[in-house]
Amino acid sequence: MFRKVTPGDKALSFHFEGGVCSAEPGDTVALALLVAGIDSCRDSVVSGQPRGPYCLMGACFECLVVIDGVQNLQGCQVQVREGMVVTRQRGGRHALGDTLS
Amino acid sequence: MSASLIEHADRLAARYDVVVVGAGPAGLTAATQVAAEGLSVLVLDENLAPGGQIYRAITLRAQTGRDYLGAAYWDGKRIADAFLASSLTYAPAARVWSLDPASPRDDEPYARIGVSLGGASRHVQARRVILATGALERPTPVPGWALPGVMTAGAAQIALKSAGLVPSGRVVLAGCGPLLYQLAMQLQGAGADIVALLDTGPGMGSAWQHLPQFLFSPYVIKGLSLLMSVRRRLRVVSGVRHLAIEGEAKARQVRFETERGTETLTADLVLLHQGIIPDTALANSAGCALEWNESIRAFQPKVDVQGCSSLAGIFVAGDGARIVGALAAAETGRAVALAVLAQLRAERAEQFEQQRVDVLKRSAWLQRGRRFIDAAYLPTQPFLAPEDSSTLICRCEEVTAGTVREAAKRGACGPNQLKTFTRCGMGPCQGRLCGPTVVELLADEGRISPAQVGTYRLRAPIKPLRLAEIAGLPATSAAIHAVTGVWPLTPKTHPAQIDRELSNDR
Ligand code: FES
Numbered sequence: 001m002f003r004k005v006t007p008g009d010k011a012l013s014f015h016f017e018g019g020v021c022s023a024e025p026g027d028t029v030a031l032a033l034l035v036a037g038i039d040s041c042r043d044s045v046v047s048g049q050p051r052g053p054y055c056l057m058g059a060c061f062e063c064l065v066v067i068d069g070v071q072n073l074q075g076c077q078v079q080v081r082e083g084m085v086v087t088r089q090r091g092g093r094h095a096l097g098d099t100l101s
Numbered sequence: 102m103s104a105s106l107i108e109h110a111d112r113l114a115a116r117y118d119v120v121v122v123g124a125g126p127a128g129l130t131a132a133t134q135v136a137a138e139g140l141s142v143l144v145l146d147e148n149l150a151p152g153g154q155i156y157r158a159i160t161l162r163a164q165t166g167r168d169y170l171g172a173a174y175w176d177g178k179r180i181a182d183a184f185l186a187s188s189l190t191y192a193p194a195a196r197v198w199s200l201d202p203a204s205p206r207d208d209e210p211y212a213r214i215g216v217s218l219g220g221a222s223r224h225v226q227a228r229r230v231i232l233a234t235g236a237l238e239r240p241t242p243v244p245g246w247a248l249p250g251v252m253t254a255g256a257a258q259i260a261l262k263s264a265g266l267v268p269s270g271r272v273v274l275a276g277c278g279p280l281l282y283q284l285a286m287q288l289q290g291a292g293a294d295i296v297a298l299l300d301t302g303p304g305m306g307s308a309w310q311h312l313p314q315f316l317f318s319p320y321v322i323k324g325l326s327l328l329m330s331v332r333r334r335l336r337v338v339s340g341v342r343h344l345a346i347e348g349e350a351k352a353r354q355v356r357f358e359t360e361r362g363t364e365t366l367t368a369d370l371v372l373l374h375q376g377i378i379p380d381t382a383l384a385n386s387a388g389c390a391l392e393w394n395e396s397i398r399a400f401q402p403k404v405d406v407q408g409c410s411s412l413a414g415i416f417v418a419g420d421g422a423r424i425v426g427a428l429a430a431a432e433t434g435r436a437v438a439l440a441v442l443a444q445l446r447a448e449r450a451e452q453f454e455q456q457r458v459d460v461l462k463r464s465a466w467l468q469r470g471r472r473f474i475d476a477a478y479l480p481t482q483p484f485l486a487p488e489d490s491s492t493l494i495c496r497c498e499e500v501t502a503g504t505v506r507e508a509a510k511r512g513a514c515g516p517n518q519l520k521t522f523t524r525c526g527m528g529p530c531q532g533r534l535c536g537p538t539v540v541e542l543l544a545d546e547g548r549i550s551p552a553q554v555g556t557y558r559l560r561a562p563i564k565p566l567r568l569a570e571i572a573g574l575p576a577t578s579a580a581i582h583a584v585t586g587v588w589p590l591t592p593k594t595h596p597a598q599i600d601r602e603l604s605n606d607r
Contacts, residue, residue: 001370002266005291027264039351040249046499050350052249056256057154058147059237061497061529
């Protein structure tokens with residue numbers, strides 16, 4: 001859905017829902033997903049509709065994802081890192097769902 | 102000298118003379134001005150680098166090869182560089198989640214700020230607080246606006262500024278406001294395929310009375326040439342009504358109506374915009390009085406001539422106080438800083454006051470023509486208070502316009518009561534995306550002014566906070582006593598200190 005105007009020379013890779021995506025260091029998780037062509041990162045809390053980043057500035061909470069086992073993180077506020085494991089935030093936060101290691 | 106960067110809450114001092122919240126144009130100039138007088142200054146900002154949204158990533162990426170951002174963007178470089186060269190403490194990626202005004206009972210009044218930084222939270226105290234929290238885009242509640250593939254114009258601008266990203270498919274821009282036209286030029290310059298710009302604005306009709314002022318505005322040449330070049334290069338459709346985005350799991354097309362009938366455009370990305378309004382969340386949660394500004398149809402913090410809110414010691418600068426634009430916002434930041442200095446360095450109050458008068462003159466000059474811009478780009482009523490009952494209003498809790506109107510008919514008399522009726526505004530965004538619409542809907546249903554409706558009363562924490570962070574806050578003596586029944590044996594057990602901590606714990 002988005003592409004780099006001028007692709008940089010550095011790349012890292014991270015995981016989303018089991019697949020491997022590449023990103024540029026310094027980009028946020030939300031942007032990295034958009035570049036990878038993934039426009040929906042969570043299912044809404046009430047009706048389970050697919051949702052994706054909307055404001056990219058921390059206001060809307062539409063970019064929620066699970067990052068390395070921690071639920072409900074705003075993808076637009078977290079920088080993507082090498083080897084990061086990102087999964088969809090399915091509905092609300094699940095009790096005991098965080099797998100902090 | 103240069104700003105000292107901190108990344109973890111452990112490195113925060115307990116007290117500062119001045120805490121500035123926000124590092125956009127107003128926050129940057131305010132902090133720079135206060136730090137220049139040798140006061141201790143802490144700047145807390147959510148972004149990773151200074152600049153706010155308007156000058157986002159200005160210090161991060163190379164200037165070359167990014168001409169598409171336009172000359173106005175690079176205005177921010179000077180302000181950001183001066184800030185980074187100041188002797189102050191700067192905490193990027195910090196989330197301020199509470200603000201409590203100083204208690205009038207304290208002999209030395211300090212406001213208290215809750216901040217999360219690097220995964221831990223702390224309270225810091227400040228003799229003066231300058232809120233420079235900037236603006237938010239007004240929500241655009243239209244059918245289909247929650248589909249993936251629909252974003253705000255501001256979001257596309259952030260992607261472009263912070264990561265050099267441009268949309269790769271067919272783009273439709275829809276809404277009203279100067280930012281939409283500016284974005285159209287930037288995206289096109291960066292190589293995006295823009296199918297059309299759908300202008301939902303009221304047209305110039307209501308704005309003519311403010312035209313003479315506008316002709317002296319510093320924006321007149323820039324503004325008109327921007328409008329003309331967008332119209333020359335892109336398809337611009339005026340008088341757009343009944344905008345809807347359609348698609349199953351993502352946006353596929355945009356349907357709209359004009360005088361000439363209904364039209365549908367295929368789109369991969371739809372960018373919406375209905376102007377910007379002050380982000381009042383922190384001021385609101387602190388208890389600052391808000392007032393309704395009819396000319397932009399939004400609430401803003403009430404401030405006096407010094408820029409001080411209704412609460413002593415809490416000042417507001419920039420677009421967070423009133424929408425003035427980036428250049429004027431930087432001047433209001435300076436003006437508020439000088440007002441603060443006049444209080445904290447009372448022996449030189451007269452000199453600061455003189456400087457402040459000059460800064461305010463510049464600020465007023467930069468704001469000439471604002472009324473014309475406000476009137477020419479005020480959203481039309483159907484975009485403020487949607488008529489279609491199935492339109493989603495609260496994206497978090499999935500509450501529709503129909504449900505809100507129904508609750509109003511059943512007697513929900515204000516936004517806060519509406520929460521208990523419908524859960525509208527109770528999701529993680531805490532009403533940032535539904536608040537303005539809820540106010541308009543309740544005003545429409547009750548046939549009263551939004552000023553009478555009022556707005557959500559926000560409470561700390563204004564950003565979601567993990568319980569572990571709250572649990573990890575350093576315990577006060579009073580808290581330890583409450584749990585253990587024993588006063589901790591530290592010098593802090595002085596009764597006056599305990600009293601202050603108790604009042605802070607309320
Ligand atoms: S996209 Fe809105 S909070 Fe992240």
